[in-house]
Amino acid sequence: MSFVAAKPYRRRLLLLLLRRRTGATDFSPTCPRRCPYASSSNAPIAAADPSYFSRIFRPANPAWGIRLFSTSVDQFSGGDKNLERIFIQNMTVKPVVIDGLAVEEGSEAAAVGSKEGKEEIADDKISGLEQTEQPEVGEVKEESEVDKEAWRLLNKAVVSYCGRPIGTVAANDVTTAANQALNYDQVFIRDFVPSAIAFLLKGESEIVRNFLLHTLQLQSWEKTVDCYSPGQGLMPASFKVRTLPLDGSNEAFEEVLDPDFGESAIGRVAPVDSGLWWIILLRAYGKITGDYALQERVDVQTGIRLIMNLCLSDGFDMFPSLLVTDGSCMIDRRMGIHGHPLEIQALFYSALRCSREMITIDDGSKNLVRAINNRLSALSFHIREYYWVDMKKINEIYRYKTEEYSYNAINKFNIYPEQIPSWLVDWIPEKGGYLIGNLQPAHMDFRFFSLGNFWAITSSLATQRQAEGILNLIEDKWDDLVGHMPLKICYPALEYEEWRIITGSDPKNTRGTHNSSSMIYFPCHLNVSKRICYWLFDLTKCHFFLSPWSYHNGGSWPTLLWQFTLACIKMGRRELAQKAVAVAEKRLPNDRWPEYYDTRTGRFIGKQSRLYQTWSIAGFLASKMLLENPAAAAVLTCDEDIELLEACACGLSKNARIKCSRLAAKSQIVS
Ligand code: GLC
Numbered sequence: 028m029s030f031v032a033a034k035p036y037r038r039r040l041l042l043l044l045l046r047r048r049t050g051a052t053d054f055s056p057t058c059p060r061r062c063p064y065a066s067s068s069n070a071p072i073a074a075a076d077p078s079y080f081s082r083i084f085r086p087a088n089p090a091w092g093i094r095l096f097s098t099s100v101d102q103f104s105g106g107d108k109n110l111e112r113i114f115i116q117n118m119t120v121k122p123v124v125i126d127g128l129a130v131e132e133g134s135e136a137a138a139v140g141s142k143e144g145k146e147e148i149a150d151d152k153i154s155g156l157e158q159t160e161q162p163e164v165g166e167v168k169e170e171s172e173v174d175k176e177a178w179r180l181l182n183k184a185v186v187s188y189c190g191r192p193i194g195t196v197a198a199n200d201v202t203t204a205a206n207q208a209l210n211y212d213q214v215f216i217r218d219f220v221p222s223a224i225a226f227l228l229k230g231e232s233e234i235v236r237n238f239l240l241h242t243l244q245l246q247s248w249e250k251t252v253d254c255y256s257p258g259q260g261l262m263p264a265s266f267k268v269r270t271l272p273l274d275g276s277n278e279a280f281e282e283v284l285d286p287d288f289g290e291s292a293i294g295r296v297a298p299v300d301s302g303l304w305w306i307i308l309l310r311a312y313g314k315i316t317g318d319y320a321l322q323e324r325v326d327v328q329t330g331i332r333l334i335m336n337l338c339l340s341d342g343f344d345m346f347p348s349l350l351v352t353d354g355s356c357m358i359d360r361r362m363g364i365h366g367h368p369l370e371i372q373a374l375f376y377s378a379l380r381c382s383r384e385m386i387t388i389d390d391g392s393k394n395l396v397r398a399i400n401n402r403l404s405a406l407s408f409h410i411r412e413y414y415w416v417d418m419k420k421i422n423e424i425y426r427y428k429t430e431e432y433s434y435n436a437i438n439k440f441n442i443y444p445e446q447i448p449s450w451l452v453d454w455i456p457e458k459g460g461y462l463i464g465n466l467q468p469a470h471m472d473f474r475f476f477s478l479g480n481f482w483a484i485t486s487s488l489a490t491q492r493q494a495e496g497i498l499n500l501i502e503d504k505w506d507d508l509v510g511h512m513p514l515k516i517c518y519p520a521l522e523y524e525e526w527r528i529i530t531g532s533d534p535k536n537t538r539g540t541h542n543s544s545s546m547i548y549f550p551c552h553l554n555v556s557k558r559i560c561y562w563l564f565d566l567t568k569c570h571f572f573l574s575p576w577s578y579h580n581g582g583s584w585p586t587l588l589w590q591f592t593l594a595c596i597k598m599g600r601r602e603l604a605q606k607a608v609a610v611a612e613k614r615l616p617n618d619r620w621p622e623y624y625d626t627r628t629g630r631f632i633g634k635q636s637r638l639y640q641t642w643s644i645a646g647f648l649a650s651k652m653l654l655e656n657p658a659a660a661a662v663l664t665c666d667e668d669i670e671l672l673e674a675c676a677c678g679l680s681k682n683a684r685i686k687c688s689r690l691a692a693k694s695q696i697v698s
Pocket of ligand 1: 215360
């Protein structure tokens with residue numbers, strides 16, 4: 028096989044083999060994702076030779092890796108254009124050391140000492156850490172049969188690398204033929220988060236620590252699509268542990284981590300959310316375990332900075348929100364969310380808040396923290412002011428004047444009132460409201476996206492009043508958003524021409540086109556899985572349709588339960604989450620923990636849904652554990668930061684030509 032023709036992962040393998048043949052025994056620090064073991068015993072070599080890991084993970088030549096040597100980081104953007112370049116110079120980076128071998132770091136003393144250090148650092152920060160009650164972790168409560176079954180399945184989903192747990196597969200669906208597994212046999216970064224929360228709350232932190240450290244290594248993996256590489260700091264969407272023969276031998280094998288940054292994903296989209304989730308999880312790990320030493324490691328600090336750099340780098344955009352392409356988050360297929368989708372903005376805000384807490388303050392990071400603060404301030408203003416809709420705001424938009432050319436325009440984005448969709452006119456309740464899905468010049472995406480709204484509550488991106496309004500809306504629209512299975516990924520589904528144009532006629536995100544009074548449901552069997560799906564027969568038009576409201580296009584996703592629970596607990600509305608958990612508990616085990624449900628109210632198991640989907644299982648468990656232990660919810664959320672509200676990072680108030688609408692909007696924003 029020629030090198031050029033080889034698939035990317037094979038190409039990497041060939042490179043590694045080549046390197047070994049040419050006598051380079053150490054691996055590039057950017058690629059230390061291998062773990063050999065002898066096939067005969069199946070035991071990791073490290074077990075016999077503990078120095079193995081330090082040899083393999085401690086590169087001889089520090090100049091090989093960005094993580095080990097002077098990394099210059101371009102000027103930060105985010106409102107302050109005078110920020111200096113920062114240099115992370117000659118860092119002596121601790122190698123990734125598997126737990127147990129990193130004695131000095133795993134020790135209790137290290138964790139305690141480090142926690143004290145953290146508190147000192149916090150005083151220096153522009154805004155301090157939130158002080159929260161320590162959650163009760165690892166408390167054995169009486170488990171129901173459903174919980175026991177869920178734990179059994181979650182443990183079964185655990186993936187090991189070098190004999191240690193490192194993550195969970197996306198789905199363990201034995202009913203799907205192996206050749207249809209696609210990438211569901213991989214560890215997805217976003218999917219692992221609820222698993223991690225469940226494990227952390229149970230007192231099992233090793234898997235989370237390993238996950239954080241190994242994915243950190245993948246961050247610097249060489250990644251290209253057709254000779255083009257994305258910026259440093261990108262985290263993969265997923266990775267797989269592959270077992271490969273060592274040096275062509277049939278007797279010795281090695282394990283290799285094979286990441287996917289989008290280069291083999293359907294649609295070739297880079298996962299913008301992965302790095303944001305990684306930062307959010309890193310903070311949760313520290314807060315729940317008390318092991319702050321992990322986030323203080325130089326390589327971990329560098330990882331945080333690389334992600335922040337990538338997000339804060341200058342571009343052409345005029346908005347403080349992140350500009351991304353379609354499919355770069357949980358909705359990883361074309362669904363018309365390119366631009367500034369709420370989900371990414373909420374995760375971005377959350378990651379900025381978490382990073383600010385975790386970044387060690389020194390000369391090299393001062394400016395980064397300042398840039399983060401500026402961005403936080405601008406972003407929260409932008410989302411609170413322009414994404415929020417309720418009855419009053421929609422009425423305002425309805426009466427908008429258009430084509431206003433001035434600094435003081437009311438209709439800043441030139442929204443034509445005709446854009447207000449007909450469904451919204453009847454749907455918006457008198458009480459409550461929500462953050463819209465996206466905002467672009469002359470475009471508001473009025474669809475309700477659950478994850479973005481929940482995470483806006485959790486991270487305090489939404490104001491207190493907005494957060495209450497979102498939960499009021501969910502209560503009011505329970506049948507639409509929860510129905511027979513919590514929770515709708517977005518509402519409503521795209522239909523007809525909109526579906527054809529926006530999804531690119533994607534059959535998985537099926538179009539809906541039914542009038543229920545003229546429809547008959549027909550069960551049908553899929554050959555491979557023997558699973559039941561449904562066809563609809565339209566009596567008026569005399570033909571069949573696949574069930575509408577499917578997958579990302581208005582499907583119902585049980586995994587969203589844990590984020591909903593977190594939001595409810597933060598807002599003192601536990602009863603809402605309990606009600607949703609009860610709905611899910613009745614069906615999930617019987618339905619074999621599907622990935623998603625179809626139809627307007629989530630009645631049917633998703634047409635192409637995987638069964639035994641890990642984040643459905645973990646999301647359910649995390650929800651129940653959070654409900655039992657609300658103090659744990661407090662360490663996963665962020666409180667309102669008053670200083671951010673007061674700071675007008677955009678500096679508009681200093682500019683006589685332009686009035687800062689922040690002040691005008693303050694009464695609405697600060698409740
Ligand atoms: C689907 C989902 C994505 C998830 C993946 C693995 O592609 O859209 O969010 O990460 O499955 O479960």
